[in-house]
Amino acid sequence: MASINGINWSRWKVFQFWGVSGPGLVILQLLLIGPLFGLMVALALWAAVELLQGLVGPLTFGLGAALAAGVVVALGGGLGVVLTLTAWGHWVVFVRIWLPLTGRLPWAVLAFLEDAHQRGVLRQAGAVYQFRHARLHDHLMRVA
Incomplete structure (x- = not known):
């Protein structure tokens, strides 16, 4: 199961409460990890730009641009986590995409x-x- 920063997602009480496993667990992880990761990146970008404005002058990178970057990171980061750190993600990448493309399945x-x-x-x-x-x-x- 996916372990991110030492957190074993399958042991979270919220997952046990909902009784989610298999592809449902992967979708739940994507829906939780993606937006949280994107929000953290958006806030970090916005804070970094605000701090750098004092050093380099006015920058045209507002909160809207930071949120747009956060959405991109949320989608890319969430899919990246799901496809690389879960058994179902590995199955999709290899069995559904790679092996048929190479003619092995x-x-x-x-x-x-x-x-x-x-x-x-x-x-x-x-x-x-x-x-x-x-x-x-x-x-x-x-x-x-």
């Missing part, structure tokens, strides 16, 4: 896994698909 991943399961190549143990035959797994690992 079909675009319809879940349909592919379900088809392989129905044909007896894979078995399902909970939410995990496993190769039914160890020799096939070993052969595919050597080819890759």
